[in-house]
Amino acid sequence: MNFHLDEDIQALKSTVKDFIYNTVDPRAQEMEENDYIPEEIMQMSKEMGLFGLSIPAEYGGLGIGMVGKAAIYEEIGKTLNGYTTLIGAHTGIGSVGIVEMGNEEQKQKYLPKLATGEYIGAFALTEPSAGSNASNIKTTAVRKGDKYIINGSKHYITNGNIADVFTVMAVTDPNKGAKGITSFIVDRDSPGFFVGNIEKKMGLHGSQSVELFFEDCEVPVENVLGVEGEGYVNALKILANGRAGLAARNLGSCVKLMELSLDYAMEREQFGKPIFEQQIIQHYLAEMDLDTETLRSMTYRVAWMVDQGMKVIKEAAGVKLLGSEVYSRVADKALQIHGGIGYMSEYPIERFYRDARITRIYEGTSEIQKNIIAAQLKKNYKSLSKIGG
Template identity: 40%
Template structure:
């Protein structure tokens, strides 16, 4: 299927590209060294409408379609993957979950400031002993009159330190399995919520990743998101959208690495000519371009399905699986084309390589994506 972008989609892409290359890129390498959270960048992104793109304007968003969102997200990722992961979680998991399942009061109190970029949000699902298997999580929420008391530890939470509100899953009924998991909106100022260990990561170093510890954390009952037992459903719905976001991030980083590799290949001379004239390099460039184009088509396809409100769990996992594996191959090849220079911090491809590595891991490993895809294929009676 050939995707022809509308004038509005092209306008959004060009606007974000200009902002990303001028503002985001300017400090990306330095933030990678210092691990400084790009708060000012997010303030400007909020003003540009990038923190709640698919949320209706009445709730502080931009009412943009999913294709516009992935175009914008990939342009941010092109310059800084750390910034893009925060944008992705904010848009696809936090804001969308609140919009789909929140009450009107919850939307006014939390979604409006989140979608308008005035505050950062986080989603807390993973635990020390519950990563790929969220049903085995141990965080509990016990009802006490008009409150729930939360106890447990969440791990690897994006924006765990800098967020102002967190969506948290917890078991409200152990006996019901995945149907006994609920979701809560927890403001960070809530007593009993403690920000724990700050991870020192290989990549995405300007995006903070922390533990969140709940110690007799009392959350008002009216801050439950959805109904009791909806937590697993909310998480899976959010991950469908989040996986589209990771695919878009992967595409953006891959394009950055590809452009850097092509530029270097044209400039670097060996054996009396630019290395771009050597067949070995040309074949690598051809393979890289083909992989990137294939990923883009998968991303546009699932984004279009989401906009048409079609079921897209399988396609979201396919896009995430292919794009995240693709970007790891592209960034590795970009370093190879740079030779020894690619292994130094003088060139951005080294940072691209480190940032890309986690894309096959978070929001469902590649192995989990294969399980999701095969489950969907095997239960579908139609021809694949």
Template identity: 40%
Template sequence: MLFKLTDEQVMIQNMVREFSRKVVAPTAAERDKTREFPSDNFKQMGELGLMGMMVPEEFGGEAADAVSYVLALSEIAYSCASTSVVMSVQNSIVCESLNKFGTKKQKQEFLVPLASGEILGAFALTEPDAGSDPVSQTTTAVKDGDDYVINGTKRFITSGESSSVVLVTAKTDEAQAYRGISCFIVPKATPGLIVGHHEDKMGLRASDTTDLIFENCRVPAANILGKEGDGFKIAMSGLDSGRIGIAAQSLGVAQAAFDAAIKYAGKRKQFGVSITKHQAIRFQIADMATKIEAARQLTLSAASMKDRGEKFTREASMAKLFASEMVQEITAQAIQIHGGYGFTTDYPVERFYRDARVFTIYEGTSEIQRIVISNSVLKDKRKP
């Protein structure tokens, strides 16, 4: 199915594209070098309604559909992948989880400032020894009167330093396996919540990724998200939406790398003619364009299914798998077209390549996506 965007979706895409090119792009390369967090970007993005796009207006959001969100996120990723990953976590996992599982009081207290971009959120699931297997996490939350006391360490947390509130999963009943995992809303100012090691990353260098350490961190029982034992369900639901977000980021970076390659190839001459005259380059361009479009259709399809209220777990994994692996190829080919210049920081394609490398890893590796997809295919008799 080819998607015909609505007038409103096109308007959102154009608005974000203009903002992204004029405001986000000019500082992206420098932020990559200095690792400066783009807090000024997020202030303006909050004012534009980009930090809580799918949140109902009642709680400060824009009530946009998932397709519009994909379009907007791709445009931000086109200019700065570091900015886009924070936007993705904020929208797809943090705001989505609070909106879906939170009480009205929790939404008023936490979702409203998140949706407006006043504060940033983080989602703490991964641990040093629990990545693809979240059930093996060892962080615990023990009930003590009207509070829960959380102990444990979370790793690779996007916006671990810059966030003001964290959704953290912890075991409340060891004997119940995944049914014994709960989710808690923890303000960063809570005593016992410590920001630990900052990762020195290959890419996405302007976004902070840290450990979060919980040492007898006491939170009110009123801060449990959903019910006790809902943590695994909340995490998996958030990751479904998050995977559409990763696919959208992949699209943005791939399109940026493709456009850069086209621009360079149009100016570069070898053997007396533009290299776009050579069949080898033209075939590369054809393959790149085709793969980007295929990823776009998968991503829009998954987002559209979400908008229709259909189950989209399989489709989100398909979009994430294909788009995240596609962008590895596109950025590598963009460097190849640039030749030796692509290996230098004089051109942006080396940054695109570094930024894109993590897309096949976080929010579920490609291997995990293949497990999700194959399990669904073998269990569900739906026609593809």
């Protein structure tokens, strides 16, 4: 496995690192309190190419592989997770479906504008009755001539309030279960498509989630993404592809928490000496470092596997699970090291602590990741049982 970054990606990583440290992070608390990413930060992010990370160069994107994206996501993960999520949802589940499954006409129409950030992408699968059980969606799409008529609703859709292009899953044949689901590209201005209210969330401030409503929404036949009836498979592929990226963002947050905690432990004095000299604090930091470096190793390994075109169903679930669990543990220890000041909302520890909690839920809960891993173990059981015999 080669995790070496070429000069162009190293240069981009350095530029992003400076941008996060000098421009985004100093305004993190402001963005947290206002629940809004300022337009000037959005514009600078677009000019840097951050909205085109996943899009091939021939369509105006940066065209970098998953290892390179992981390196960039790690830097972005060191700041306000709401900003991180806005970028990650666009470059991941919001656009990767068109990149991987779109036909040439769809790619030419959408990818150049997604690459520059002129269009923002979103992914619409979750419904009130379909969360972890994604195959239980109720939104329907019925073909009428050269259009599909979509009816139903989605909720908790990241970027939904600012998105121009939505990858939407709907049932085209209710008699076929998961094989009766189709994915569509839906434009924001499609007749019968409405964006609902912004949800109030515990964390991820700056990244808005909304409800979507489809009331006889008209979508042209040419906006079917992939093959009719393969929407559920498409959704699983899109989610799996993004999990290494999500783990990399979690990794960046863990690195930042480690830096903040080590600085604080060295500076904060109790009983006449820095609290770093207390063995329990040393143990906390050692455990946080071990967790973080374990996550780093698995994140880049899975990213490398994605770049090689290898099957990563189990590994993607594993790194998503590990990333969210490690982030939660590291955030908890960071707050304990900081004590009362870590609990105060004007300091970043409290923000990271809240933001860490959603990572065990969105884009597939920790429990669902365990189910996926177990299903893959069962599938490979016969070959595993032959080892040594």
